[in-house]
Amino acid sequence: MSSNTPSSSAGGVGSADSAAPRRNSKRPKYSKFTQQELPACKPILTPRWVISAFMLVSIVFIPIGVVSLFASRDVVEIVDRYETACVPDNFRNDKVSFIQNETTNKICTRNLTVPKRMKQPIYVYYQLDNFYQNHRRYVKSRSDSQLKDNSSWDDVSSCKPEDNANGMPIVPCGLIAWSLFNDTYNFSLNNQQLAVNKRGISWKSDRDSKFGSDVFPRNFQNGLLIGGKRLDPNVSLSEQEDLIVWMRTAALPTFRKLYGKIERDLQPNEVIQVTLENNYNTYSFNGKKRLVLSTTSWLGGKNDFLGIAYLTVGGLCFFLALSFTIVYLVKPRRLGDPSYLSWNRNPGGH
Amino acid sequence: MLEIFFLALQRSTLVTRLVKQGTGRVTLGIGDGANDVGMIQEADIGVGISGVEGMQAVMASDFSVSQFRFLERLLVVHGHWCYKRIAQMVCYFFYKNIAFGLTLFYFEAFTGFSGQSVYDDLYMILFNVVLTSMPVISLGVFEQDVSSDVCLEFPTLYQQGPRNLFFDWYRILGWMGNGLYSSIVIFVLNVIIFYDQAFRAEGQTTDMAILGTIMFTCIICAVNFQISLIMSHYTWIQHFLIWLSVLTWFLFLFVYGMISPTYSKNVFQILTEALAPAPVYWTATLLVTIACTLPYLAHISLQRCFQPMDHHIIQEIKYLKKDEKDKVMWKREKTKAREKTKFGFTARVDAYIRSLRGRLHKKTHSLKSKDGNPS
Numbered sequence: 001m002s003s004n005t006p007s008s009s010a011g012g013v014g015s016a017d018s019a020a021p022r023r024n025s026k027r028p029k030y031s032k033f034t035q036q037e038l039p040a041c042k043p044i045l046t047p048r049w050v051i052s053a054f055m056l057v058s059i060v061f062i063p064i065g066v067v068s069l070f071a072s073r074d075v076v077e078i079v080d081r082y083e084t085a086c087v088p089d090n091f092r093n094d095k096v097s098f099i100q101n102e103t104t105n106k107i108c109t110r111n112l113t114v115p116k117r118m119k120q121p122i123y124v125y126y127q128l129d130n131f132y133q134n135h136r137r138y139v140k141s142r143s144d145s146q147l148k149d150n151s152s153w154d155d156v157s158s159c160k161p162e163d164n165a166n167g168m169p170i171v172p173c174g175l176i177a178w179s180l181f182n183d184t185y186n187f188s189l190n191n192q193q194l195a196v197n198k199r200g201i202s203w204k205s206d207r208d209s210k211f212g213s214d215v216f217p218r219n220f221q222n223g224l225l226i227g228g229k230r231l232d233p234n235v236s237l238s239e240q241e242d243l244i245v246w247m248r249t250a251a252l253p254t255f256r257k258l259y260g261k262i263e264r265d266l267q268p269n270e271v272i273q274v275t276l277e278n279n280y281n282t283y284s285f286n287g288k289k290r291l292v293l294s295t296t297s298w299l300g301g302k303n304d305f306l307g308i309a310y311l312t313v314g315g316l317c318f319f320l321a322l323s324f325t326i327v328y329l330v331k332p333r334r335l336g337d338p339s340y341l342s343w344n345r346n347p348g349g350h
Numbered sequence: 351m352l353e354i355f356f357l358a359l360q361r362s363t364l365v366t367r368l369v370k371q372g373t374g375r376v377t378l379g380i381g382d383g384a385n386d387v388g389m390i391q392e393a394d395i396g397v398g399i400s401g402v403e404g405m406q407a408v409m410a411s412d413f414s415v416s417q418f419r420f421l422e423r424l425l426v427v428h429g430h431w432c433y434k435r436i437a438q439m440v441c442y443f444f445y446k447n448i449a450f451g452l453t454l455f456y457f458e459a460f461t462g463f464s465g466q467s468v469y470d471d472l473y474m475i476l477f478n479v480v481l482t483s484m485p486v487i488s489l490g491v492f493e494q495d496v497s498s499d500v501c502l503e504f505p506t507l508y509q510q511g512p513r514n515l516f517f518d519w520y521r522i523l524g525w526m527g528n529g530l531y532s533s534i535v536i537f538v539l540n541v542i543i544f545y546d547q548a549f550r551a552e553g554q555t556t557d558m559a560i561l562g563t564i565m566f567t568c569i570i571c572a573v574n575f576q577i578s579l580i581m582s583h584y585t586w587i588q589h590f591l592i593w594l595s596v597l598t599w600f601l602f603l604f605v606y607g608m609i610s611p612t613y614s615k616n617v618f619q620i621l622t623e624a625l626a627p628a629p630v631y632w633t634a635t636l637l638v639t640i641a642c643t644l645p646y647l648a649h650i651s652l653q654r655c656f657q658p659m660d661h662h663i664i665q666e667i668k669y670l671k672k673d674e675k676d677k678v679m680w681k682r683e684k685t686k687a688r689e690k691t692k693f694g695f696t697a698r699v700d701a702y703i704r705s706l707r708g709r710l711h712k713k714t715h716s717l718k719s720k721d722g723n724p725s
Contacts, residue, residue: 026416040585041584042582042584045650068633121553127546134466135461137464148611204623248557248559249558251544252460252545256546256548258554297551300547306630309539309637313641313644316644317644327655328655336663338679340663342660343506343687344686346708
């Protein structure tokens with residue numbers, strides 16, 4: 001029986017051959033595609049391929065892991081948690097009333113010691129814990145059209161509950177803008193002010209295309225409840241970089257946002273005095289606040305996990321390659337050995 | 351086992367029904383004339399033969415062929431291939447949707463269960479339509495474990511279908527487990543790698559759009575790499591479609607990012623500005639892709655070593671060209687893989703003799719190995 005005999009399904013009559021020599025043949029035109037005889041590569045998982053694959057993965061991954069780990073180790077990070085320490089002792093039992101009271105002194109001084117040499121630029125972040133910027137109602141509460149263009153300044157429908165105050169639309173509206181972080185940090189070293197560059201901390205595409213240069217804050221933080229920072233109504237939104245950084249909602253409840261850059265090297269054992277204003281209310285929801293100073297490497301900030309994960313997977317693959325080598329040496333199965341066919345293994349029945 | 355009946359008129363319909371209900375087996379009815387329409391419709395699989403007696407049988411059938419002798423090819427080649435293709439396709443579909451969908455649920459635990467999706471809406475719409483559908487469709491259309499002439503030479507391979515070796519609960523749950531494992535790896539690795547620190551040398555930290563895009567990239571790469579491990583028959587089409595799926599994802603991100611932020615919102619220029627220049631994006635994707643597919647690779651290597659299936663052995667014989675080098679062995683295995691079957695009483699007697707022979711063979715087999723002789 002010739003293997004080229006075509007069989008077709010559901011619609012058996014093929015097209016008539018145009019130049020049929022003998023009788024009227026209804027055989028469909030032969031093509032490799034329709035007869036499923038396209039040239040194909042049929043790789044087989046031989047022991048050689050298995051061991052080579054695992055070895056290749058471990059050879060690629062282990063160096064990447066080492067390099068990543070070294071990059072992360074090079075990063076110097078100073079983290080200082082201050083939300084409890086910056087509340088005076090007499091208010092420790094009622095932090096919420098402390099923070100909500102306009103008359104209390106919110107200025108707090110912290111001292112940070114530099115552990116290792118930090119090369120500029122040194123990035124200053126504020127880190128919040130237990131703050132769900134990724135909550136659906138929070139993420140929805142903004143108006144991108146209003147932020148982009150002055151002509152849509154009153155498009156506040158998606159911003160409820162922070163859409164209008166005293167009957168007038170708020171620019172920028174929404175809960176995200178309303179809850180803008182408002183702690184400030186001033187750094188000094190040996191009584192000399194350390195300048196913090198607050199320009200260029202947001203994404204360029206945000207500054208250029210999402211926050212209009214003709215949009216100015218209006219009626220902002222005018223309601224009964226004040227959620228955060230007040231904005232200068234004379235500065236356009238495309239230059240309000242703190243707002244732009246804050247409006248990029250974080251993915252997780254623990255997040256850092258860029259506050260500024262220090263453009264000077266710091267030597268080990270130098271003590272930096274931080275004069276911070278503890279304005280932001282995280283006490284109502286047991287949130288934590290931290291000030292972070294960090295250098296970066298080509299990989300980013302300090303996180304050993306990428307390097308460790310690469311080393312783990314690479315090491316695991318190496319171990320698997322070794323185990324498979326041992327297995328193939330101890331209990332080899334000859335490739336293509338017909339005694340492994342099922343009718344040879346149990347000839348009694350199928 | 352195939353038992354073939356040649357009957358006339360309405361009796362064929364009734365007999366088919368009797369066989370179906372009495373034995374509980376899948377029945378196939380084949381016929382060429384209008385009198386066979388009843389039987390064709392009654393049988394689980396109806397095959398109509400087009401030709402001398404007209405097209406009525408063809409129109410009532412599930413499959414139609416032009417000659418009776420094509421039935422062998424229909425069953426042994428196409429039936430065998432179709433079973434495996436469909437089984438693999440369905441298992442893979444479950445796997446990739448579980449791997450994708452569960453990451454959404456894990457993220458909910460971090461959003462206070464508010465229902466916020468970590469992925470942009472268009473990502474999710476395109477996932478099943480464009481980004482992961484083409485390779486699996488090409489698997490369903492082109493996959494062949496052995497070539498058609500081998501299928502005809504070894505009809506026993508067809509038995510993998512009736513014995514349901516490729517769609518049993520072990521396989522289904524195994525693939526679902528693989529999907530569960532992949533989703534956990536994708537989510538956990540990405541969340542820890544991009545936790546709170548900067549992800550670029552310029553100091554920017556990740557936000558929800560960036561984390562979502564990174565996770566989705568990992569899913570696309572892992573799922574498409576996984577299907578390349580499943581396939582055993584690579585035509586240029588499968589190759590092309592797998593690469594095309596991955597490239598389409600990046601192309602889509604690029605193009606979507608070019609559209610005005612009124613429509614693209616958070617995805618605006620995300621690839622060009624934020625992700626592509628960040629080395630950690632590419633290293634994380636590579637890590638997650640390999641970590642997801644490693645267990646599957648180890649599993650199939652072990653299975654191939656210790657419990658090879660018939661088509662594995664035959665693939666190896668063909669690969670090493672042992673069928674040409676050792677023609678005697680090949681011919682012997684071919685004859686063993688087909689057996690003449692008679693129907694009725696003699697068939698049952700035959701089967702009983704065969705099982706006795708098998709038991710005897712096992713006993714002498716075990717006695718031989720006890721003596722220390724190599725089996």
